Amino acid sequence: MVEGLGKRVVTEAYPWAPLEVPEGFRGKPVIDPEKCVGCGSCVNACPPNALTLSDDGRHRVVKLFLGRCIFCGRCEEVCPFNAIELTKEFELATSSTEDLVQEVRLVMAKCTVCGRPYATLREVRKVAESLPENLRGLAYVCPDCRGRISSYFVGFARR
Amino acid sequence: MRRASGSEVLGRVVETLKRLGAESVTVTQEGVVLSTVTKDRLRDFVRALIREYGESLRHSTCMGTDLRPVRGSFSVTHVLALDGLRLYLLVETEAFGNRPKVPSLTPLLPAANWAEREARDLLGIEFEGHPEPVKLILPDPWPEGVFPLRKDYPYNKKLYETPAQVRGVRGEPRFFSAKPSPPSESVREGCALIPVGPYHPALHEPEYYELYVEGERIVEARYRGFFVHRGMEKLAESRMTINQVPFLAERICGICGYTHACAYCQAVEAAARIEVPERALYIRSILLEIERLHSHILWFGVAFHMLGFDTGFMAMWRIREEVMRVAEALTGNRKTYGMNLVGGVRRDIDEGKASLVLRMLESVEGEFRRFCDSVLSMREVVERVKEVGVLTREDARRLGAVGPHARASGLGIDVRVDHPYAAYRFVDVNVAVRDSCDVLARILVRYDEVIESVRLIRELLKNMPKGELMAEYGDLPPLRVGLGATEAPRGEDIHLVITGRGNKLYRWRPRAPSYVNLATVPTMLEGERLANAPIIIASIDPCFSCTDHVVVVDLRTGVRRRMNLLRNALTRG
Amino acid sequence: MGTWFRRSTWVFHLNSGSCNGCDIEVLNMFAPTQDVERLGVKLVGSPLHADVIVFTGPVTFQALPYVIEALKAVPNPKAVVACGSCACGGGIWHDSYNVVGGINALYEILDALGIPRPPTVYVPGCPPKPEAMMYGVLLARGMVGQRQRREVYVEEVKEVEAPQDVREVVAKAVKAFRGGEA
Incomplete structure (x- = not known):
């Protein structure tokens, strides 16, 4: 036992020097607000409900509350747009829970028929891009109205 | 040496279970046999199993389930391990009514004690013949007759829904008692009682022990855990x-x-x-x-x-x-x-x-x-x-x-x-x-x-x-x-x-x-x-x-004589 | 957070029903690799000796009364370092029937009982690295600055309406649908 004494120092320099964390470390999740479309995939997958979705009429609010987050990385895995990822950041201490929140407020699209907000504008535009030219209009209509007028579009498409 | 041919062993065990009076026997997965027994026959069935397999039968756990939305009944499934034969036997029995009753296996298999009390606490299943049918898991102020694991109990209905509910008449916490409910009602005469916990220098998790000592010798130890029941x-x-x-x-x-x-x-x-x-x-x-x-x-x-x-x-x-x-x-x-x-x-x-x-x-x-x-x-x-x-x-x-x-x-x-x-x-x-x-x-x-x-x-x-x-x-x-x-x-x-x-x-x-x-x-x-x-x-x-799967305890440091240090300090302060 | 704890800080570890993950990491801070004792942080066995409470767990109802007593027993001025996501906001248990749901919910109960809230530092993580906890303790002592801040992004869009051509097509479709109805 004595022979080991003083051979090497195992105590790390942190906090006086930065700490390297390994590749793939599951640190603070960060939403890229430019990429997020507010689809809610991450919200459905999140085990502790750290990610929540709410609508306030004009905006859809994607809220990430680190005070509940278990840093599992499921959000990163399921996001279809790679808009959320776990960073290497671990120095997250704050003096208020308010500071543990990231909010992304995305503008809602209003249904062209009934005027009800039904999805984020970004999501609607993504859907519209993926549809063939002649069906594109359907993306701008809320699901309720869509059911009623879709026959017209289908007929239109056949023509 | 243990590796007897699996299917042969399985066949023999299934035979035995049928012979001993199981209503139905199914192999649900590799190494697991589920048998159903009516509740009147449960004890005889298990007694016969013990006679048949003796030492190698081990009670692992039991699971109570509220099957009312599906079958209109409660079920209790005991897990018995036959380690030598590489098998788990599930023994399922059914009980009806709002306060269902099934015979307790604790007198036959002492290891069933906590698992049965847990089902009693969380589901309201009574185990007839259980030697100590008292609360195990739920917090002390939990109301009688409310069973959180029943399907009609909402998962997010908290014990106290508003902070003010915690307040008693004179402003003190309503539920506070000087010490946790004792692990057992009886008091042991002629010994010194050393209470340890729930917060104590020797404990890193909230748990409560009562040690009865005569001089330096421990005569009896009792435990109240489940401070970490998180639902x-x-x-x-x-x-x-x-x-x-x-x-x-x-x-x-x-x-x-x-x-x-x-x-x-x-x-x-x-x-x-x-x-x-x-x-x-x-x-x-x-x-x-x-x-x-x-x-x-x-x-x-x-x-x-x-x-x-x-x-x-x-x-x-x-x-x-x-x-x-x-x-x-x-x-x-x-x-x-x-x-x-x-x-x-x-x-x-x-x-x-x-x-x-x-x-x-x-x-x-x-x-x-x-x-x-x-x-x-x-x-x-x-x-x-x-x-x-x-x-x-x-x-x-x-x-x-x-x-x-x-x-x-x-x-x-x-x-x-x-x-x-x-x-x-x-x-x-x-x-x-x-x-x-x-x-x-x-x-x-x-x-x-x-x-x-x-x-x-x-x-x-x-x-x-x-x-x-x-x-x-x-x-x-x-x-x-x-x-x-x-x-x-x-x-x-x-x-x-x-x-x-x-x-x-x-x-x-x-x-x-x-x-x-x-x-x-x-x-x-x-x-x-x-x-x-x-x-x-x-x-x-x-x-x-x-x-407590819901609770965690770790005894990390020594249990010392002045174990009630914290409590003494609290009453003084 | 003030300058009360500039020098040595004695901490009492209070587990309110956590899974042990944070608790072991708290101990890990005192192990040779992280060794917070070199920064003057010492683990003590009684709340009466402590300056800071390292608080873990989502607060179960069974532990609640004893948690309150232990918090009260720490002499003023004191501070709390809430370690782990359970303590910060209830974590994965936040809405379960037997947990109060994190330290802020506990503080609401303290308010109702007329007990003042101690200043608190929140360290999220599940469990946080020992270094992350160390950072929290140092933040409570004012030795490091806070890095994590609230971030709010509000999308600015000028054109909320659907494109002109889409609106025309949809209007036609609606007309056709009404026509079909009539």
């Missing part, structure tokens, strides 16, 4: 979907969480007949062994600390740090690996990571051996633990002890060998058994297991096949029973699930090893010196958060 089973059955629960299961325990995540996934995979790719099985086994390494080395540190040997504590935690770093590099977190989903694992172990593991093994094995060999050759240490805290083989068997604790009492049971899972099907595990039945034996068993884990990880890494990490599967079939068992660092960990609709669980019942091992503590403490209590309690490596 996990209910959350899994209501709020969560099947692939969220692995992360919940991992948080049963912060030390051996991954083994819970594995047991859970195995249970669901068994219920839904999902074939997990071989590479994923290897990765699970490797991580399980890494977890065992860190857990055992941590335990060595704690044990040394209990013996008043803090250099040992520091040395062990220094060695353990290397394991933690490798775990972080493999999984992204030091503790909660988060690697499991139903059907496989989320991350691969590539060449680079494998070489990281091998380097770690090299250094950990060397340092661990060097340090522990020199410690275990010291007479001061050996004399301190020899013939202390004896648990005889018979007691271990009777009380259903598992894991290193049972193996130190001469019982060669190990889930990795008896009910092979993950990649343990492909490698041979050497089971460490000692028969001196004392704390020294428990130290030596864990020493051997650390060395064996190192060997296993090397072998697993070498043999790991290439391939997929995740199986493909569709929606779960509803109302299938699945059982998953793993050998946690502390012993047998059992998860029982019943699948539900919409990729949810109908019922989930995890049982951690400390749950049964804790029942052996009073037996070991009786007649011992008070000064030996800490190391005896620590020698089972108790994990109270596992036990």
Whole structure:
């Protein structure tokens, strides 16, 4: 036992020097607000409900509350747009829970028929891009109205 | 020598179960036989089973289920292990009515005690003939006749819904009593009572003990745990979907969480007949062994600390740090690996990571051996633990002890060998058994297991096949029973699930090893010196958060004479 | 947070029903690799000796009364370091029937009982690395600055309406649908 004494120092320099964390470390999740479309995939997958979705009429609010987050990385895995990822950041201490929140407020699209907000504008535009030219209009209509007028579009498409 | 031909054994057991009066017998998955019995015949049936299989029958746990929305009844499923025959027997019985009654098995199998009381607390099932039908799990102020695991109880209805409800008439907390409700009503005359906890310098988790002493000798020990009941089973059955629960299961325990995540996934995979790719099985086994390494080395540190040997504590935690770093590099977190989903694992172990593991093994094995060999050759240490805290083989068997604790009492049971899972099907595990039945034996068993884990990880890494990490599967079939068992660092960990609709669980019942091992503590403490209590309690490596799966307890430092220090201080202040 | 704890800080570890993950990491801070004792942080066994409470767990109802007593027992001035996501906001258990749901919910109960809230530092993580906890303790002592801040992004869009051509097509479709109805 004595022979080991003083051979090497195992105590790390942190906090006086930065700490390297390994590749793939599951640190603070960060939403890229430019990429997020507010689809809610991450919200459905999140085990502790750290990610929540709410609508306030004009905006859809994607809220990430680190005070509940278990840093599992499921959000990163399921996001279809790679808009959320776990960073290497671990120095997250704050003096208020308010500071543990990231909010992304995305503008809602209003249904062209009934005027009800039904999805984020970004999501609607993504859907519209993926549809063939002649069906594109359907993306701008809320699901309720869509059911009623879709026959017209289908007929239109056949023509 | 144990490897009798599986199907032959299975056939014989199914025959026997039918002969003994089971209504129906089904093989639900490999190594698991479900028999249903009417409740009038339950005791006779189990008595006959005990006569038939004798010593090798072990009561593992029992699960109560509110099946009223499906079948209009409650069910109780006992899990009996036949380790020698590599089988688990599920014995299911049904009961009707709002306060259903089934006969208790505790008089026949003492190990059923807590599990039955748990079903009584959470589901309101009465066990007729139970020797101590008192509250076990729910908090003291919980109202009578409210059962949170029943399907008509909302998972998020809290005991107190507004902060003001906590306030009593005179402004004091309404529910506060000077001490927790005693583990048992009776008071023992002629002895001094030493209460320990719930917050105490000697405890790192909130738990409450009552030790009755005569002079220096402990006459009786009682325990009120379940301070950490967090309502996990209910959350899994209501709020969560099947692939969220692995992360919940991992948080049963912060030390051996991954083994819970594995047991859970195995249970669901068994219920839904999902074939997990071989590479994923290897990765699970490797991580399980890494977890065992860190857990055992941590335990060595704690044990040394209990013996008043803090250099040992520091040395062990220094060695353990290397394991933690490798775990972080493999999984992204030091503790909660988060690697499991139903059907496989989320991350691969590539060449680079494998070489990281091998380097770690090299250094950990060397340092661990060097340090522990020199410690275990010291007479001061050996004399301190020899013939202390004896648990005889018979007691271990009777009380259903598992894991290193049972193996130190001469019982060669190990889930990795008896009910092979993950990649343990492909490698041979050497089971460490000692028969001196004392704390020294428990130290030596864990020493051997650390060395064996190192060997296993090397072998697993070498043999790991290439391939997929995740199986493909569709929606779960509803109302299938699945059982998953793993050998946690502390012993047998059992998860029982019943699948539900919409990729949810109908019922989930995890049982951690400390749950049964804790029942052996009073037996070991009786007649011992008070000064030996800490190391005896620590020698089972108790994990109270596992036990309360909802609760966690760790006795890390010595139980001293002035145990009620905190309480005295509080009443003065 | 003030300058009360500039020098040495004695901490009492209070587990309110956590899974042990954070608790072991708290101990890990005192192990050789992180060794917070070199920064003057010492683990003590009684709340009466402590300056700072390292608080873990989501607060179960069974532990609640004893948690309150232990918090009260720490002499003023004191501070709390809430370690782990359970303590910060209830974590994965936040809405379960038997947990109060994190330290802020506990503080609401303290308010109702007329007990003042101690200043608190929140360290999220599941469990946080020992270094992350160390950072929290140092933040409570004012030795490091806070890095994590609230972030709010509000999307600015000028054109909320659907494109002109889409609106025309949809209007036609609606007309056709009404026509079909009539």
